[in-house]
Amino acid sequence: MVSLLIFSLLATPHIIGSVLASDSPLNAANSSSIEWGPCDPSVITNPTLTCSFFQIPLDYHDSSVGHARLALAKVNATGDRLGTVFFNPGGPGVSGLDFLNTLSEFFTSVTGGLYDVVSWDPRGVGSLTTPGEIFCFDSPDEYNTFWNGTIELTGIEMTGNFSDPDDVQALLAQAPIMQEKYDELARRCLRHPSGKFFRYLGTAATARDIVALADALDGPGSPVNFIGASYGSVLGMWLINMFPERVGRVIIDGIIDPTLLATGETPAIWAFHELADADKAYEGFLTGCALAGPQGCPIASAEGQTAADIDATIQALLKQAHDAARRSVFVPVTSEIIREGLLSVLESPTQAADFVNMTWPMLVAGVQAESGSDSLTARREMRSARRRARRDGINQQNQTPSYSAQVMLCGDSVDLRGTRVSEVFEIIIAASRNTSEMFSVAWPAQFYTCPFWPVRAVERYQGPFNKTLANKVMVISNTHTSVSExxxxLNEVMRAYFVNGTLPEDNRTLCEVDTDFDIFPGVNTEAILTAMSASGDDV
Structure with a gap:
């Protein structure tokens, strides 16, 4: 559970970063003007936003490859304009248009109203940018038929931390099946019409797109101002080190270690690093539920239950779902679906009340339901609903899973090293026993699939990380991104930075979550942390 927001501001104009083949001039095609007008109402409903398109080269080092087109949205400055701030919400594969549509007032506030705030659907995202969403299948039925009988549809079943040898053997038995499937998937994806774009969807290309946009909107050579969260922090680190002389006011939030991405394979990064605090956050959820009691958190069945009692209730449901799935593949709710739901709450604590009051009863009913021919359909619908809630690249018209996140994440990854699916499964088992018992088993997960993805981006940023920047940047470090609570x-510190370039004294400050923000009714973060400290948990 998120509790405190820590701001770390670099005391010198040095920050991690360098550049790999990145100092060539931008393509002259990017100097075209941008004309703003009405937005597509099927995508943007916020009347304060205007929209446009921007043409960029697919490959900044080879103009013969052709061009792409970015879909842009903007909220205008309300005061004396100082320039443009670009925002990327993360993912990779998340729509910037969606986020700006929802959060325009927030960005106007934290930038002091002195900047136009622009976001966009990056290459490989949405239906308006070209190339847009990446697909390897043309329908849900085609996808489901391809993966039928595999953990891609059912998830990984286990109890405890793979304490049951049968769970270990069941997972390892899937390795040759999944290896064959991922090899076939690679061929299928490359044959699909989307396949010709895979090489041009990397983070380095997106960083260049931002600079090209800054040239067009604020003038050639202008300072580049940027806010990036989660994966957007990676994009921000690429940006400031590929173009250190262009750094204006930059905030990166929810930091992912760039050295790991530059030098390591993604399965171990996810399992041993990105999930390092996941179980601690889960303990915070349990503690908050216990404090709220059955009136505020129905997972608690009686007053006075402890966090351990509530965990026991959740573990019992996981075991019941696990055992049902072992007996039949036709069950509406698997243990994987329950873990997915819990993980989504940890990523977005504002959804905790909805989860315990609405989703949890559905999960319980699904586990207790009789299996039947329609159960697999129900399960797919539940997984799709959860994915839509997380905006992780599901086609909103037909729910065909998108592969945009894989293309971008894996395109930036290290060269293929011959890693096998069986080795990834061994990583998952080890991580379950040493890092996150609850969440390391999540499957499918993009981080786990990069060793089998066939294409790397035509340009990758790989360090070393030692660039000197034109201006200091702000780093927001937290268990989640700062907007989670x-x-x-936080808002005042960000505003002071954008308006006046002011940094906290001693280049570091600690911000608490607002005390009037309740995770559960009457239970805020401070109360959860106090209870965890009293119980001896290291928070």
Whole structure:
């Protein structure tokens, strides 16, 4: 559970980063003007936004390859304009248009109203940018038929931390099947009409797109201002080190270690690093539920239950779902679906009340339901609903899973090293026993699939990380991205930075989550942390 927001501001104009083949001039085609007008109402419903398109080269080092087109949205400055701030919400594969549509007032506030705030659907995202969403299948039925009988549809079943040898053997038995499937998937994806774009969807290309946009909107050579969260922090680090002389006011939030991405394979990064605090956050959820009691958190069956009691209830449901799935593949709710739901709450604590009051009863009913021919359909619908809630690249018209996240994440990954699916499964088992018992088993997960993805981006940023920047940047470090829980202190620090370039004294400050923000009714982050400290948990 997120509790405090820590701001770390670099004391010198040095930050991690360098550049790999990145100093060549931008393509002259990017100097075209951008004309703003009405937005597509099927995508943007916020009347304060205007929209446009921007043409960029697919490959900044080879103009013969052709061009791409970015879909842009903008909220205008309300005061004396100082320039443009570009925002990327993360993913990779998440729509910037969606986020700006929802959060325009927030960005106007934290930038002091002195900047136009622009976001966009990056290459490989949405239906308006070209190339847009990446697909390897043309329908849900085609996808489901391809993966039928595999953990791609059912998830990984296990109890405890793979304490049952049968769970270990069941997972390892899937390795040759999944290896064959991923090899076939690679061929299928490359044959699909989307396949010709895979080489041009990397983070380095997106960083160049931002600079090209800054040239067009604020003038050639202008300072580049940027906010990036989660994966957007990686994009921000690529940006400031590929173009250190262009760094204006930059905030990166929810930091992912760039050295790991530059030098290591993604399965171990996800399993041993990105999930390092996941179980601790889960303990915070349990503690909050216990404090709320059955009136505020129905997972608690009686007053006075402890976090351990609530965990026991969740573990019992996981075991019941696990055992049902072992007996029949036709069950509406698997243990994987329950873990997915819990993980989504940890990623977005504002959804905790909805989860315990609405989703949890559905999960319980699904586990207790009789299996039947329609159960697999129900399960797919539940997984699709959860994916839509997380905006992880599902086609909104027909629910065909997108592969945009894989293309971008794996395109930036290290060269193929011959890693096998069986080795990834061994990583998952080890991580379950040493890092996150609850969440390392999530499957499918893009981080786990990069060793089998066939294409790497035509340009990758790989360090070393030692660039000197034109201006200091702000680093927001937290268990999640800062918007997971509100903090007026955070907003004021961000606003001072954008308006005046002001940094906290001693280049570091600590901001608490707003005390009026409740995870559960009457239970805020401070109460959860106090209870965890009293119980001896290291928070």
């Amino acid at each position: 509100p903090s007026q202190c």
